[in-house]
Amino acid sequence: MVTPGDPISRTEELPGVQANRPGGRPTVAVVATRPETVFDDMQRVMELAGVTQHLDSDTATLLKINISWQHWYPGCSTSPWQLEGVIRGLRNLGYQNLIGAHNGTVVVDSFEGEEKNKHKAVQDKLSLPVLHLDSPPNKWVQFKPKEKMLVLDDIFPEGIQIPESFAGKNIIQLPTMKTHVFTTMTGAMKNAFGGLLHRKRHWTHSVIHETLVDLLAIQQEIHPGVFAVMDGTFAGDGPGPRAMRWHIKNRILASADQVAIDAVAAKMMGFDPMSIKFIRLAHERGLGCGDVSKIDVVGEDISQVNWGFTGVENTFASRGQKLIYWGPLKPLENFLLRSPLVGLSYLASNLYHNGYWLKTKGRSRIKEALKTEWGELFKSY
DSSP, X not given: OOOTTOOBOOGGXXXXXXXXXXXXXXXXXXXXXXXXXXXXXXXHHHHHTTHHHHXXXXXXXXXXXXXXXXXXXXXXXXXXXXXXXXXXXXXXXXXXXXXXXXXXXXXXXXXXXHHHTTXXXXXXXXXXXXXXXXXXXOOEEEEOOSSOOSSHHHHOTTOEEEEGGGTTSEEXXXXXXXXXXXXXXXXXXXXXXXXXXXXXXXXXXXGHXXXXXXXXXXXXXXXXXXXXXXXXXXXXXXXXXXXXXXXXXXXXXXXXXXXXXXXXXXXXXXXXXXXXXXXXXXXXXXXXXXXXXXXXXXXXXXXXXOOOOOOOOOOHHHHHHHHHHTSTTGGGHHHHHSSTTHHHHHHHHHIIIIXXXXXXXXXXXXXXXXXXXXXXXXXXX
């Protein structure tokens, strides 16, 4: 048992954990879906991506649920049908020891988020035990990676901390297909950002691409198996992860290669995957494959798919953040974001997203989404 403050320095000290790097040509499964078949399709996409070959069914498996906003907004957070379909599919395949994992942020409460995004309805319906990573019984423990870190050692010189509950368990990331104001797009690699780093994770935003690469290296050290199932039933374009335009795309993706699934999702959205820094860096460090020509895409033919998403757009809030991270306010970053003044930025974000944007744009978009077949499915929870 690891106690808080004790450094985990070698993977052999973690029960059941070995080096977990992809080898050979990775597989990414892409499956078309609709509300009537989504649960069967979730199992099918996992099987096509070889989930039983990559995750030991006798090992406890974490389902890392994404809550990008405590309010439900289409394409923003893990959908209830994504969570339910993955649970049902895994149990059908012999995975009985499943645990949901939620994280909060400085601006998002995970308990409110699991209610409003209907995750709790699924968890209760299917008797899924869950952890809230910012609450007991989870503890944060020191971890010393074997892999050389690009930035995390410098950002956290006092030591990198990870959830004690993660070590030795499989993990399945549950992202959605959407764009992001800081990383162009967000998927499996970004989904780990909320789980592996504590509430000071915003300290890494100015080096977010390098941070995601460091976190993938850590995942491959502490988890015996890493997998992802990405929901593109609703997909989000614009200034994500919250202030987006939703589109119904009726696709789900799965892979054991976190870089490859993000690369395929990026291509489908209309981006050059290797031009996205975190994908390229992870590919160059051998943590996965970001070159779509070297990925076996099974299920749907995506060779001509291009959704034409616009990439980096900004909100009023993200413009201010970028002035601090990469603009003329950079010399004041520590003063503004690592002092008691940081509370003002949380307040500004909440006032903008939960007040102005939700009331002026978000609610009307949510109302229209609820009229769709996926919106009807959401209401059924």
